[in-house]
Amino acid sequence: MATKVLIVGAGPVGLTLAAELHRFGLEVRIIDKQSTPSPQSRALFLWSRTLEQLDRLYLSGEMVALGRKIRAVNVMAGHSRIGHIGFGGTDTPYPFALLLPQAQTERLLIEHLAARGVFVERGTELTGFEDSPLGVTVQLRRETGESGQITTDWLVGADGAGSFVRRALGLSSTGAALQSDWLIADGTLEGADLPADELLSFWHEDGFLGLFPLDGGQYRVIAEIPHGEGAQAITPDLAGMQSRLETRGPGGLRLVAPSWFSSFRIHERNMAEYRLGHVFLAGDAAHVFNPVGAQGLNMGIQDAVNLAWKLALVAAGTANAEALLESYTAERHVAAAQVVADTGRAEAVALLRSPTLRLARNLLGGLFFGLSPLRKSVAESLAQLSTGYGQSPLNGPAAAPVPGPQPGERMPPRANEPPIGARGPRFALFADPSRPVLALHQEFAAMLEPTLRPPPKSGGVWLVRPDGYVAACGADDELTRLADYLRRFQTLGELVG
Numbered sequence: 254m255a256t257k258v259l260i261v262g263a264g265p266v267g268l269t270l271a272a273e274l275h276r277f278g279l280e281v282r283i284i285d286k287q288s289t290p291s292p293q294s295r296a297l298f299l300w301s302r303t304l305e306q307l308d309r310l311y312l313s314g315e316m317v318a319l320g321r322k323i324r325a326v327n328v329m330a331g332h333s334r335i336g337h338i339g340f341g342g343t344d345t346p347y348p349f350a351l352l353l354p355q356a357q358t359e360r361l362l363i364e365h366l367a368a369r370g371v372f373v374e375r376g377t378e379l380t381g382f383e384d385s386p387l388g389v390t391v392q393l394r395r396e397t398g399e400s401g402q403i404t405t406d407w408l409v410g411a412d413g414a415g416s417f418v419r420r421a422l423g424l425s426s427t428g429a430a431l432q433s434d435w436l437i438a439d440g441t442l443e444g445a446d447l448p449a450d451e452l453l454s455f456w457h458e459d460g461f462l463g464l465f466p467l468d469g470g471q472y473r474v475i476a477e478i479p480h481g482e483g484a485q486a487i488t489p490d491l492a493g494m495q496s497r498l499e500t501r502g503p504g505g506l507r508l509v510a511p512s513w514f515s516s517f518r519i520h521e522r523n524m525a526e527y528r529l530g531h532v533f534l535a536g537d538a539a540h541v542f543n544p545v546g547a548q549g550l551n552m553g554i555q556d557a558v559n560l561a562w563k564l565a566l567v568a569a570g571t572a573n574a575e576a577l578l579e580s581y582t583a584e585r586h587v588a589a590a591q592v593v594a595d596t597g598r599a600e601a602v603a604l605l606r607s608p609t610l611r612l613a614r615n616l617l618g619g620l621f622f623g624l625s626p627l628r629k630s631v632a633e634s635l636a637q638l639s640t641g642y643g644q645s646p647l648n649g650p651a652a653a654p655v656p657g658p659q660p661g662e663r664m665p666p667r668a669n670e671p672p673i674g675a676r677g678p679r680f681a682l683f684a685d686p687s688r689p690v691l692a693l694h695q696e697f698a699a700m701l702e703p704t705l706r707p708p709p710k711s712g713g714v715w716l717v718r719p720d721g722y723v724a725a726c727g728a729d730d731e732l733t734r735l736a737d738y739l740r741r742f743q744t745l746g747e748l749v750g
């Protein structure tokens with residue numbers, strides 16, 4: 254029998270996708286060419302929206318217990334604090350950034366899958382594939398030297414920044430190919446009197462410097478080397494890091510006994526298409542960001558959540574395959590383009606070389622970050638709470654404007670309610686239980702969660718997708734429009750045509 258979905262790559266993105274697809278009842282295989290998981294901490298931050306989504310796997314509680322809550326980001330220029338962005342005012346059960354090393358995130362996902370009988374096939378490399386109208390024929394090579402061929406309905410390349418799948422598809426990327434090198438070290442910072450639950454992000458004309466508190470009084474220090482310094486890869490060394498700490502930081506800090514030292518090069522990119530035929534890209538295979546905003550891993554997990562329910566509905570035959578699967582690129586490419594634009598703007602402001610412009614930036618930055626709505630907006634954007642799909646071809650009507658989240662926007666999760674989509678790839682209906690609402694609920698029982706949820710504002714009805722974004726909404730006397738939406742959703746060709 255053909256595998257339904259073959260996932261290439263057991264990084265955080267491939268693992269999340271495997272967990273989502275498995276709980277939606279699809280037959281899934283996940284392979285990785287490495288024989289063991291990577292022990293490196295790499296990405297450190299899980300943002301609020303990621304924790305909301307991983308709640309559907311009931312993993313967020315354990316992650317929060319293991320990680321460190323970060324309450325605010327300080328934007329600094331030398332000694333001066335330009336801005337203090339707190340996460341406390343955001344409308345989420347997770348009003349903080351969670352500092353959890355990537356190896357731990359991956360371990361929890363691997364254990365979650367293993368407990369459900371899904372095991373990563375390690376030492377197994379994808380070496381080729383061919384797509385056809387009937388599915389994908391895939392060549393695999395094991396580290397023991399054997400090779401073989403399998404067929405799969407869908408192939409997902411979650412195989413990282415150097416993705417084999419992306420290169421084999423020959424798709425193009427959009428935007429400037431920005432390149433920068435980064436030095437990264439975990440160690441003790443002598444002379445540091447820094448808050449244990451806040452990040453420091455230093456803006457300097459030579460490049461960004463970040464100081465992140467780790468457990469046991471340790472810090473992660475990360476310094477950008479803009480690519481103007483030459484094509485040679487940067488060699489990680491203590492003296493180089495110390496000199497950047499002195500020039501860009503608050504002064505008086507000394508990095509000692511680093512337990513981990515590394516350097517890496519980023520080629521920022523966002524693929525124009527995340528899908529060709531039966532083959533998809535997700536995570537770093539689809540997009541790589543400048544690490545300034547620490548969005549890479551989190552965006553990849555959102556790709557997995559976005560794709561999983563669509564594949565599940567198409568596999569179940571409840572939705573028009575082509576239009577639903579096409580919406581994956583339409584939604585996730587645009588979300589990634591927004592991150593590229595935001596980090597590009599932040600980078601341009603951070604690296605200002607003119608002393609006059611820098612002075613103006615520091616003064617205006619103080620004013621900007623002094624305004625609480627603007628601070629909140631930056632916090633929501635970093636936490637990916639304001640990321641949505643306002644332009645999605647899947648959006649239905651917001652007939653009479655009802656106060657509350659609009660089509661394409663996130664429906665904020667509420668305490669004491671199961672996460673949307675936790676019980677399968679079903680839409681949630683938020684409405685007061687009137688007779689017409691109950692009739693609608695019954696008519697579309699196969700597509701809807703079994704229980705109605707209270708609406709965010711009485712007098713309105715919200716239909717929410719399995720990934721927690723509003724599909725359609727309206728006043729409660731406009732139910733026929735929602736019924737039309739659900740009917741047309743089953744034949745999505747009409748909806749997007």
Ligand SMILES: Cc1cc2nc3c(=O)[nH]c(=O)nc-3n(C[C@H](O)[C@H](O)[C@H](O)COP(=O)(O)OP(=O)(O)OC[C@H]3O[C@@H](n4cnc5c(N)ncnc54)[C@H](O)[C@@H]3O)c2cc1C
Nearest residue numbers: 262264265266285286296378379412413536537547549550
């Ligand atoms: C040093 C470093 C520091 C970083 N710091 C941050 C940070 O602070 N914040 C942040 O958000 N991001 C950071 N990142 C980026 C972050 O780690 C990535 O965004 C994240 O790992 C992407 O996950 P992924 O699952 O898409 O890909 P990956 O984690 O790269 O996983 C891809 C997997 O695919 C496997 N694979 C590749 N090719 C094949 C093949 N042909 N067959 C089978 N398997 C294959 C690989 O072995 C790998 O396990 C950092 C990265 C590095 C290297």
